[in-house]
Amino acid sequence: MSVKVEDLIRKEIQAINAYHVPDPGDMIKLDAMENPYHMPEALKDEWLDLIKHAEINRYPDPSAAKLCAVLESYMGVPEKLSSTNNKIILGNGSDELIQILAMAVAKSGSKVMAPEPGFVMYNMIATFVGMDYIGVPLKADFSLDMPAMLSAIKLHQPALIFLAYPNNPTGNLFSDDDIVEIIKASKGLVVVDEAYHPFACESFMPRVGEFDNLLVMRTVSKMGLAGLRLGLLAGAEKWINEFDKIRLPYNINILTQLSAEFAIKHADIFEAQAKIIREQREWLFNELTEFSQFEVYPSRANFILLKVLEGDATKIFEGLKQRGVLIKNSHSAGGVLTQCLRVTVGKPEENAALIDALKTM
Numbered sequence: 001m002s003v004k005v006e007d008l009i010r011k012e013i014q015a016i017n018a019y020h021v022p023d024p025g026d027m028i029k030l031d032a033m034e035n036p037y038h039m040p041e042a043l044k045d046e047w048l049d050l051i052k053h054a055e056i057n058r059y060p061d062p063s064a065a066k067l068c069a070v071l072e073s074y075m076g077v078p079e080k081l082s083s084t085n086n087k088i089i090l091g092n093g094s095d096e097l098i099q100i101l102a103m104a105v106a107k108s109g110s111k112v113m114a115p116e117p118g119f120v121m122y123n124m125i126a127t128f129v130g131m132d133y134i135g136v137p138l139k140a141d142f143s144l145d146m147p148a149m150l151s152a153i154k155l156h157q158p159a160l161i162f163l164a165y166p167n168n169p170t171g172n173l174f175s176d177d178d179i180v181e182i183i184k185a186s187k188g189l190v191v192v193d194e195a196y197h198p199f200a201c202e203s204f205m206p207r208v209g210e211f212d213n214l215l216v217m218r219t220v221s222k223m224g225l226a227g228l229r230l231g232l233l234a235g236a237e238k239w240i241n242e243f244d245k246i247r248l249p250y251n252i253n254i255l256t257q258l259s260a261e262f263a264i265k266h267a268d269i270f271e272a273q274a275k276i277i278r279e280q281r282e283w284l285f286n287e288l289t290e291f292s293q294f295e296v297y298p299s300r301a302n303f304i305l306l307k308v309l310e311g312d313a314t315k316i317f318e319g320l321k322q323r324g325v326l327i328k329n330s331h332s333a334g335g336v337l338t339q340c341l342r343v344t345v346g347k348p349e350e351n352a353a354l355i356d357a358l359k360t361m
């Protein structure tokens, strides 16, 4: 007798396609919004020396207190605004924080809402925890459709609203006024997801505490530490204390705690890299706009979305792959992403290789 998947696994889980990450082989990797730079060699040696003394036979500090203090200061988490004490919680990537948030509010009929197109994990994690996901389409210029957002809030009363700032995959910053209006209209929590902060240089972090239901999420992934898996969520103590009950005790391992502390101590190096990436973003934008077959969307992140007006996005994606450049084909997502490609800003020579490859096609 065999036990059937269909009998045991929830239907909505069976229906999901697993999050697929293609194997880049030795291609130029411009698909995943990673920082292409490493630490300088001298710093790497210092870091390895630190790791050498890590007590991996012991459990790590369950509250990661030292790292929390370093991050609160570096990310500018306001200590206290009015009567609210602010706090942070750390996650194994901000993905885990999205999961913790969802688990904390998931109950029969509770909903997650986000603009579409947006970060796919909001939708996926809502499904994992048995919540309904409400996607509200952005306007054609990728700004928030405020009448649609406000009426969806009224209708669905979402427990959680995610606003990626800047948005992935469109790359734009939503208007501050629109975000504030959404925070005020919502009786649930509003999470401003600032994964791309090093490239946007705009933030709601200083306003944590100004609104009772505002949470700000950051990650070290896009600044150059994607391999560490570390994200943070800042908000009023009363919320963070509840989320902390759900967090698995040792979710931030000792190597991550030590390495992130070390990296933040040398944040100037990562900031200098982010500056080069921002400059390269402008270079790449200008080069891509030279192709009359593309509509290129301005970006405040470390990637650029473009629409193929003449020709076929999938053909271009495959053609680039044959020429050793891996980007992201967003076409299959459909809707406004039909015929869209997303390219991560890489090193100058990688970006030049992308442009050269496009010219040969």
Ligand SMILES: *Cc1c(COP(=O)(O)O)cnc(C)c1O
Binding pocket: 033, 092, 093, 094, 095, 096, 119, 164, 167, 168, 193, 195, 218, 219, 220, 221, 226, 229, 230, 231
């Ligand atoms: C990449 C990304 C994340 C995930 O960050 P991790 O900390 O690596 O899990 C979160 N939100 C958005 C909008 C992203 O694009």
